[in-house]
Amino acid sequence: MLSFITRHPIAVILALILHIAIGVLITYEWHDSTKSIKISVQGEADNALHQDRQDKPFVNIEPLKTFAVDSALVKQQLERIKSVELAKKREQEQLAAKTDKERQHLKELQLRQKEEQLKAEKAAKETADQILKTEAERKKTEEAKRLASLEKKKADNERAKAEKAKKASLLAEKERQLANEKMALAQKQRQVEEEKKNALVLEIERKDKENKALALEAEKAKATQAEAVAAAALQRQLDEESAAQRAIQKRQQLLSLRQTYISSISAKVKDNWRTPARISPEAQCDLRITQTPAGSVTSVRIVNCNSYASKQFKDAAEKAVYRSEPLPAPPVKELFERVITFEFKP
Amino acid sequence: MTIVNSKFVTFFQRIAKIRKLLLLSITAFSMSLFAVSAMAELTIEISEGYDNAIPIAIVPFHYEANNSVASTSSQTSNSQSPENLAYIIAADLRRSGRFRPLSNEELPAQPTDIDTINFEQWRDLDLDNLLMGKIIAEGNGFYQIEMRFIDVLRKNQVIGKRWNHIPKSNLRQIAHQMSDLIYEELTGVRGAFNTQISYVTLRKIEGKRHYTLEVADSDGFNPQPILKSNQPIMSPSWSPDGKKLAYVSFENGRSQIFIQSLDGKFRKNIAKFKGINGAPAWSPDGTKLAMTLSKGGSADIYVMELETGKLQQLTRKFSIETEAAWAANGESLYFNSDRRGKPQVFQVFLDTGEINRVTYNGNYNANPEISPDGRYLSVVHGEGGFHIGLLDLYTNEFRVLTDTFLDESPTFSPNGEMILYAMNQDGKGQLAVVAIDGKTSQTLKVKDGEVREPAWGPYLNP
Structure with a gap:
């Protein structure tokens, strides 16, 4: 029966639904349950009702007619x-319970079927394993037997070999002793020869050393001489370089001294600058002064003036130069310049 | 007469309010022009000078008297020389504030010729320049003057000049001309020593006021009275040729404008309109005179064509418009107006009548004057007193130049370097001079009276 159900579940369910439907049709009562007794209550008229009354045409309601109701009959009917x-x-509940039960049952059946299938598969696997195992053990024993026979053969061979070797070693011992004696003799001869040879070698080496020492000494002497020459050259070079550097330094010193010298002249001229004229602060000229070594001015030329330099400015600049006589002497004689030009801006 | 006078007082007081001028009494009506008697000589005190004034040697001029005139010319105090030219020149240069002339005691020698100059001797005194010269009597009161301006440093002559046939009365003028030459050589600016100034002096003699309009040399010497009155004289203005003066005189009981030549040969009353006739200012070309008239009800600026007497009214405000000063180009006038409540300087253009405000510094700027080059505007600046202020019209930079008391009536020297003005010292009206850079100043005083209303004249030989 169960197997039938599992095989045709849709048919069974359809059959079930059909049965239920027939059952319902049989049990259903065909009377109008929606029909209820209409009860109108005429209470106090509220505003809404009053409104209703105004809106709708008045309908005559028939007065209630009381009639005796058999309460027992009603109760019974209810x-x-x-x-x-x-x-x-x-x-319906029973039907639902039954369906549930059947569904449960169906599920259990399916589970059990699956378990059994698994069990059968497991058993088949185990029997196959067993067969494989026995086969392997059989092969193992056969191999062991074969190995044992081989071992035995090997042992026999080795025993024969050992005996042979023993004999050979005795022979060899005798030969070794003979050879040793021969060797000792030869060694003694070789030793004597060696000593002779060594003495000779030593003699040669000593002579060699002596020669080498002589050559070294000669070389050393030569090197010392070369070194001395090189040192002298280096010294000369150094001397030359430092002289050049000194010359540069001196030149720079002189240049800076010259700047100081010209600045001192320019400063003295500025000190002596005065004019009653109104001079633009922008006014600027170059002053070219010719002087004697004593610092006396022989001439002043006002050149490269800008547009702000008036006649009064130029005159006053020239006068400032004359007023600065004697012009400052240079810090070193060689710096004296007969013609000196500098920018003048008071 | 009294009614007219009281009206005038009202107007006059309005002007006086603006200018802070001394209220001059106008109660007396009599007027008289009288002959020259006591001359009021101005004495000058230099109050400040440049710290770096340049030493200069002005050697006394060597006097060579012609044998025939030697005895007659010995009336001068300075040995035989009719005029101490060196002293006049030294005073001029010292007054400029830019030079410090050596005293006679400081001079190591008195050379007369360039060959006799021991330059080293002069250089040791830290000198740059030396002036020497000669006065040679030609006879009959005429003299020959010779000047040599020496550059001690360059050992050469910078200026050499000779004047022939100079009467004794003109010797001072020659000295001023020499000062001008030296000043221009060393500063590059034309000197204004050989110029004249005019001013009004007030003396009280036996309870009476005596007003004198005078003209003197720029150093205050040689004062010449032009007009004497016991009624106020005000606002002298020089004609551009330096030969005439326009001024306001109350001689007829109220203000009237007169033009008078310095030699006294010509005098004309050119404005006697109802009300105020004041503040005359000669146009740069000498053909017109700007003035303040109140004939229209309130004081306004007018320009009168001198040839025809035709008037052009430039301002039409109920406020007071006065003290007109011509722009250097003669195309506009600067004037003082209280149209904005407080006196400020405005500018009116003659052709369009357009008016612009010029001064904005402080609440009170009156009495405008323009420098001859048109660059500077001097005003009486009222702020903590009344001082001379200077507005640079090119840069709009404004400076107060003076610290004297109740300053008024500024007037430029013709080279624009100095401003002459009136001020109060010891309760008396005095004149003072200040350089436009404010670095030097001096006072001009009269011994026995007050001096006001200065006006610096033009170059005598333009």
Whole structure:
């Protein structure tokens, strides 16, 4: 039965639904349950109702007619309906429970089937393993037997070899002793020869050394001589270089002294600058002064003036030069310049 | 007469409010022009000078008297020389503030010829220049003057000049000309020593006020009275040729404008309109006179064509417009107006009548004067007193030049280097001179009175 169900689940479910539908059709009562008793209550008229009354045309409601209702009959009728609904409900519940149960059962069946399948697969695997195992053990024992026979053969061979070797070693011992004696003799001869040879070599070496020492000494003497020459050359070079450097330094010193010298003249001229004229602060000229070694001015030329330099400015500049007589002497005689030009801006 | 006078007082007081001028009494009506009697000689005190004034030697001029005139020319105090030219020149140069002339005691020698100069001797005194010269009597009161201006450093003659047939009365003028030459040689600016100034002196004699309009040399010497009155004289203005003066006189009981030649041969009343006739200013070309008239009700600026007497009204405000000064090019006028409440300087253009405000520094700038080159505007600047202020019209830089008391009436020297002005010292009106760089100043005083209303005349030989 179960196997049938598992094989045709859709058919079974459809059959079930059909059965249920038939059951429902049989049990359903074909009367109008929606029909209820209409009850109108004429209470106090509120505003809304009043509004209603105004809006709608007045409808005559027939006065209520009281009639005797058999309460027992009503009760009975109600209970009957109730019981029918209860039975229907219970039947539905039962049906649902049954379906659940069957579904559960179906599931369990499926699970069990799967387990059994797994078990069968496991058993088949185990039997195959067993067969393989026995086969391997059989091969192992056969191999062991073969190895044992081989071992035995080997041992026999080695024993024969050992005996042979023993004999050979005895022979060899005798030969060795003979050879040793021969060797000792030869060694003695070689030793004597060696000593002779060594003495000769030593003699040669000594002579060699003596020659080398002589050559070294000669070389040394030569090197010393060369070194002395080189040192002298270096010294000469150094001397030359330092002289050149001294000359540069001196030249720089002189240049800077010359600058100081010209500045001292320019400063003295500035000190002596004065004019009653209104002079533009921008006014500027070059002053070219010719002087005697004593610092007397022989001539002043005002050149390269800018546009701000008026006649009064030029005159005053020239006068400032004359007023600066004697012009400052140079710090060293060789710096004296007969013609000196500098920029003048008071 | 009294009604007219009281009206005038009202107007006059309005002007006086602006200018802070001394209120002059106008109660007396009599007027008289009288002959020259006591001359008020101005004495000059140099109060400040340049710290770096340059030493200069002005050697006394060698006097060579012609035998025939030697005895007659010995009336001068300075040995035989009719005039101490060296002293006049030294004073001129010292007054400029730029030179420090050596005293006679400091001079190591008094050479007369370039060959006799021991240059080293002069150089040791830290000198650059030396002036020497001769006065040679020609006879009959005429003299020959010779000058040699020597560069001690370059050992050469810079200026050499001779004047022939000079009367004794002109010897001072020749000295001033020499000062001008030296000043121009050393500073590059034309000297203004050989110029004249005019001013008004006030003396009280026996309770009466005596006003005198005088003209003197720029050094205050040789004062000549032009007009004497016991009524106020004000606002002299030089004609550009230096031969005439326009001024305001109250001789007729109210202000009227007169033009008078310095030699006294010509005098004309050119403005006697109702109300104020004041502040005359000669145009640079000498053909017009700007003035303040109140004939229209309030004081306004007018320009009168001197040839025809035709008037052009330049301002039409109810406020006070006065003290007109011509721009150097004669195309516009600077004047003082209180149209904005406080007196400030405005400029009006003659052709368009357009008016611009010029001064903005402080609340009070009155009495404008323009330097001859048109660059500077001097004003009476009221701020903590009244001082002379100078506005550079090129840069708009403004400086207060003086620290004297109640300064007024600034007037430029013709070379624009100095400003002559009136001020109060010891309660008396005095004149003072200040350099436009403010570095030197001097006071001009009269011994027994007050002096006001200065006006510096033009170059005598332009």
